[in-house]
Amino acid sequence: MKRYLTILFIAMFCFASLAQKKDQKPEQSTINTENTIGAKVKGMKSFEGFFNFYYDEKQDKIFLIIDKFNTELLYVNSLPAGLGSNDIGLDRGQLGNERIVRFDRRGSKVLLIEPNYKYRAITDNQDERKAVEEAFAQSVLWGFKVEAEENGKVLVDASDFFLQDVHDVINTLKSAQQGTYSLDKSRSAFYMERTKSFPQNTEFEVILTFTGKPEGAYIRSVTPTPSSVTVRQHHSFVQLPDANYKPRKFDPRAGYFNMMYFDYATPISEPIEKRFITRHRLEKKDPSAKVSEPVEPIVYYLDRGTPEPIRSALLDGARWWNQAYEAAGYKDAFRVEMMPEGADPMDVRYNVIQWVHRSTRGWSYGASVTDPRTGEIIKGHVTLGSLRVRQDYLIAEGLLAPYEMGKPVSKEMEQMALARLRQLAAHEVGHTLGLAHSYASSTENLASVMDYPHPMATLNNGKISLSNAYDDKIGPWDKVAITYGYQDFADGVNEEEELNKIIQNSLKEGLTFLSDQDARPQGGSHPYAHLWDNGKDAAEELNRVLEIRTVALKNFGQNNIKPGTPMALLEEVLVPLYFAHRYQAEASVKLIGGLNYRYALRGDGQPVTEFVSPEVQSKALQSLLKAIAPSTLALPESILKNIPPRPIGYIRGREVIKTRTDLAFDPLGAVESAADLTLSLLMYPARATRLVEHNARDGKQPSLSSVLDIVFNATIKASPKDGYEGAVQITINDVVLNNLFKLSLAKEASLQARAIANLKISQLKQWLSDKTKGTTSETWRAHYSYALLRIDTFQNNPAEYKFENLLPPPPGQPIGNDFLSCSDN
Template sequence: MPTGTDLLVHATVVGGLGLAATGLDRGEIGPSLLCRTAPAGPDGHAVVCANTAYGGSGTTPEERSAADRSFAGSTLAVCPAAGDGAFDPAPLGLVDLVGAARRLAVAAGTAVEPDPALSRVVAVRRYGEVTAIEAALTFRVPRPVEPDAPQPRFGPPHPPLAPAPADTVTVHQQVTLRPPPEPGYRPVELDPGSGATARLTVHRYDRIHLRDAPVTLAARFRPGRPIVFTLDPAMPDAVRDAVLTGGNRWAEAFAAAGLPEMFRVEPLPAGADLDDPRRNVVYWVHRADRGWSMGLTQLDPRTGEVLRAVVRLGSHRIEQVRALAEAVLAPYTGGPDGPAAVEAVVAARLRQLAAHEIGHGLGFAHNFASHTHSVPSVMDYPAPRFTVDGDRPVAHLPYAEQLGPWDHHQVARLYGGSQEPPPDTAPTWVTDADARTDDAADACGATWVVPGEPLGALAEVLAVRSAALRRFSPAVVPPGSDPQELERRFLLLQLLHRHQATAVAKLVGGTRRRYADTTTAGFDGAVTPVGDDEQLAALAALAPLLDPGQVRVPAHVRPLPGPAAGRPARDGRFARRTADAFDATAAVVAAVDVVAGPLLAPARLNRVAEAPGDRAVLTELLAVTAGHAIGLLGADTGDPCTETVGWTLLRRFETTLADPALYQHARIAAVETVAAGPWWRDTTRAAVRARWAAIERAAHEHPAELPAPPPGAPL
């Protein structure tokens, strides 16, 4: 390659680790870099990464020079000369641009270093103007769990970072060098109402005397050029057909925006190279653990222009959707249509998932409020929708089979230039920062929920859960399965309502907001608190979920067997404090805490305690949690399930009070409210009163730790 030129450098993992927890999946990408080459002695050429986030600001050479010299660049590699003013780019391939060492260090809990002696450049290939260097990067990784060491008592075994008996792992990285795109692309500043992804921020110091320097740019392909996504030929036929159908839904939106023939998804042409860095690709990725699918983009870091999209669909997470459908539908009864119903749910999810991740590749952000729209956005995180037909659950339309109005709006706004607001999308949208956590303040942002108004949807999910639990039997797993799969299916039913309950809990102490700038929003109507009546209705809907009858393990379910013949335990079982026996108490604790945890989150209690008014919401929130616990424990029924519910609620309340994130005034208000409650009238039990006395004294001891609820995401 010639020296003295600007290059865009990108890196992609083309041979991954197979552990989602590390993030080193096939298809993972590194940062988008602008690099400049310069002589480095008589026989070398340095490849220097520019600081595009802070440097390069201005329109005159003097302005750009001042910005460049104010912030450091980074020399990535010194490459040998190749004659005629060119250089050999191969050493650049050995630079860990995907951050593999850092990711492995986080997983291993200790520093991880590359082993230069075992790393090598595999190939240097040319794809038109793009040079691609594939390298095998080898790292020495200490084993967190030795093969013969005892496995964790609670939870699944640790998957190894390295294959036995080695202590090294090798990740294949492809580094690409391409010339900057031709002029003519118009950068687009992020509009809060567009639904575009905020992936790139640059600083404009040439106008800092007029406005703040940071400018967030939307990521998008250059309008007017065809956008083609190519599918991994490793996809099974059924998967490929679903991904083709789901991904090509975007073609309808481009056509409606006046851009026909601009978008398509197609199989990899015969003889073509899937790793050609000029292609937008959809990888079919395998892992040892369940993790996220991703839609990633490689950009021009100066403008936000998408040069390549890399989508990975994880095969392992589809197992979770299949298991959920099996748990709800109990299809293996010998009837001809049972397994087909499960296959239909999985195919519908794959269609939705393909559209979702390709949407990220197009530059679109999540919309976690679209469950309130007439048709949900494919950029939402949906749960499969089941209904009850007679006494049995069915899945007639588990996922929407079309784009929603918000999806059409995103394409028209980002690619077609339309500014028209989308119909039927109020509240318009809520993205990650305001929706991901259980204690988020936004009342509209919820993940893994079925479409509809939250309280009505919760009632719908609870009806499905009740019907599915009544029908629970070995018919929830394929014949010949490992017996532990029964517990993994029961867990999905026991906690089927968890995400829907969180969506309802977000109404308590919640707000509704509009994404807009100060020109269109200001303070008037930008943030609206949820009314007290709606909050009290939410608490009334959640209160029954904390009753022993709702969380009790049905008699026909227990006991559930563990793994057969010494097979390893799999993720997706309840925590155990009963050695190898099924832990019914853990199942009750989990069902209680997935509701009580979000309700009693310190941030939510802070918001409720500071709300103006008569504190009716705070009183009711504590009545259905701590007050309910004291009532259950004070009755001294001797019923193990009732005792477990009471102590779990009280421990959750105690944990919240001990959390430093809880304001002191909220802590005092909570303690005083519970102490003044009516549930004490019939409580003579000494253990309950002693515990409460300790709480009132602010008991500096740490409360008993609650087992973490089993993971629920992703679906």
């Protein structure tokens, strides 16, 4: 009986257990173990390479096979098809971020993780490395759902990952105040023409459409339907280079960009920051030989869409760099060729020079894909704006007045524009070799193509010539920099000592490296590092440029435009000529309150700091006053009577002078813009503060008070002129007063600089009050009275004073087309 009950109990228990299991729902799982990868991708198009993947044409989806877990690789995004607006900044061929990433399997998910390479511990101690890794955040870029798996491989649907706005178009449009947009996936798709897989890299490209309400003129000017903006974005997964690359020490004197990280395993006696230059990998076949072929040359490829004669000019200019590599002991180490037909410029295997079109002229760039671990450049990518050659041609038209009736048009303009393109190609390629701007080189006999060159016009028997407008070769500094970065030292050679010798020898030859922060005109103080200047003496060169400008304006007229061109379009040619002195004026103004210095290291023998001499500053101030003199800024009547309002079909665009005269050309508006270019820099807060400080330290240095008095004597207090020149003089005086008010309120200036500016305002008030009483000219009495009213209004409530909105000049930078990485001229 007991046995029977036992058997019955067991049977009932088993039945209950089975019933319970039958009623239970199975555990939720995204993995179907019976669903193999082969079954899942059946009928899809396969791609084999670094990563294998499948394309489901019916659903427009990418299924990615991940078989490289916990293996680091490089992930790069880019913009192969852009907007065509320099102002927005989303150009064709624009590189995005490069990131070290790895795939990490976590249950039913695969995470794409970006480790934090900014903070490291370079040590064999695993616990020490782990301590640093856990101290700083990593980033998970995406989470993928596992669709199938077999033999250690997993299949994921990567479609949403690739169809995201990884290039941040939405925020770029918003920041540029062009509207609020969102990604419309119903109008987005894979671009399979450029979705491929190779042995060491896998490339994906997508068409993305952003919809929204356009709010700016820039987006309207380049998009057929501005509420629907379609671009292409590109994703690259790239095998990282091997560990045989040796990083090279960064030296601020050597002319390179640097990569930096913090090494927490560093002894406490050494700096924790580690800095290395960015450069391509280049090795000699025989490092002990004075001249050797490379193991692998550096090869750049030019965009096949570049037309002639531009194509030949760009090939020539980019190839200049082989001269520098030869000086470093290499034979045929640098080549430039045409892009292979059918090759993708976004493919990281190609260093590219792209010819990019925009709706307006704009910057050219030299960017790179760089290994964040070491600074090794994997891909150089140059973007050259196609409209800059036309701007250079326009500059030449203004200087040469070449269209005489019945005479053939000179080739000098085209030759000058192509010469600039050669220099530009060399310049931007230089950035992709790792080189930074070298802005002192124009004062050292054109020592580097990494400077910004202004076209060198000369006077021969009273006639302007552009035959030597630009240099035609690599400079001596470029050879020094390439030797520092790329020299391959034989075993047993002390590399650090040899690198220092390279720099020390260049210093003995009088070569100097100074870069971006030293050249900017607003707060810059260096007497030799400038943008778009020429010559060692900035003030002397300004006087020379003004002389050439005077000759060109005297000759200016119908011969500056082609027969059959609307006369109103003379203004386009006039603009770069009228403002031709602007950059040399920027160079000269930096001498005022100037400080000469170098990137000196202890013991290298370079000067550390020294004031610019009072004599040089006085000379510079006189040249600047000449640049804002009425005789300089007043346009001749022969020009004014030949520029009518624009005919139907021709709007006043951004490249012409802003006006207060509606449709008519405004010569006084031109004066206002030109005067403010110089005076706003002369009274810049940092410059005023330095004048106060330098004079306090050395009484021989000019004071802020003395500089302002000299300016007032040459402008507001100068003998009043009649007629048109008097109107020009009054316009300049108004600009002086406006900038004086701004200086007195500038929070960036020192209190003493502001105090001096306020004292000068009170002194001018008394002078104007006396002058008004003794002036018989109604025009000048009105000017003096209104200046007094402006001062009274300002002094009664400075905080609420509404400054005059002075007319801005037409765009200057880029003069013929680079804020940092490698944005350029």
